Amino acid sequence: MGITLAAVSVILAGCTLSSDDSPAPVNSVAASDMSARAEYLASLAKSAGIVDPPDVALVRFVSAQEWAAVQIDCLADAGFEVSLLADGQGIDTSSLPDAQTVKGGPFQLAQYTCEAMYTIDAAAAAGLDDDQLAVLYDWYVSESVPCLEHQGLAVAAAPSKPTFIQTYFTSEGWYPYASVDVMGMDDDQWNALNASCPQSPPDELLYG
Numbered sequence: 001m002g003i004t005l006a007a008v009s010v011i012l013a014g015c016t017l018s019s020d021d022s023p024a025p026v027n028s029v030a031a032s033d034m035s036a037r038a039e040y041l042a043s044l045a046k047s048a049g050i051v052d053p054p055d056v057a058l059v060r061f062v063s064a065q066e067w068a069a070v071q072i073d074c075l076a077d078a079g080f081e082v083s084l085l086a087d088g089q090g091i092d093t094s095s096l097p098d099a100q101t102v103k104g105g106p107f108q109l110a111q112y113t114c115e116a117m118y119t120i121d122a123a124a125a126a127g128l129d130d131d132q133l134a135v136l137y138d139w140y141v142s143e144s145v146p147c148l149e150h151q152g153l154a155v156a157a158a159p160s161k162p163t164f165i166q167t168y169f170t171s172e173g174w175y176p177y178a179s180v181d182v183m184g185m186d187d188d189q190w191n192a193l194n195a196s197c198p199q200s201p202p203d204e205l206l207y208g
Contacts, residue, residue, distance in 0.1 A: 049103030061121030
């Protein structure tokens with residue numbers, strides 16, 4: 001759920017780096033990873049209404065498990081006090097004034113900046129093999145999709161299981177929540193949806 005260019009210097013100063021968080025050397029990161037990051041950030045900027053996104057150096061890629069906590073810390077450094085959603089899968093922005101969370105607003109820019117500094121590395125961090133992806137697919141189809149549809153939401157048709165596994169770590173990957181119009185919801189509606197229909201299965205299902 002998202003910053004004006006006038007706030008960029010404040011945000012970059014706020015998201016200070018610790019001694020262990022110096023920017024990642026460009027030659028130590030695979031070109032394919034940086035290409036995927038650039039594509040992700042371009043999509044994020046567009047959805048957040050950021051017309052001229054700042055050029056932000058990557059600090060490091062983060063795992064899916066640590067993403068929310070890292071983002072919350074970075075946003076706090078930038079002056080935005082947010083918290084973890086009840087399901088542990090996302091960020092609760094309900095404490096922020098509506099004026100800050102509008103498209104292209106201060107929070108959207110701060111969120112973009114933090115995502116650019118600490119970009120999620122789905123392939124390396126999730127560490128899911130084909131068998132785990134098959135389990136994830138079954139859970140999406142049997143639990144996530146019916147739950148979202150029960151809430152009156154249309155979900156894009158699932159690909160075949162082999163296609164899901166093959167494309168999961170690409171920009172063409174299928175994910176039930178990708179069909180949800182986040183911008184059309186207020187925070188209470190978003191939080192309620194996440195509580196009713198968790199975005200991810202229990203860890204024991206994938207890692208047990």
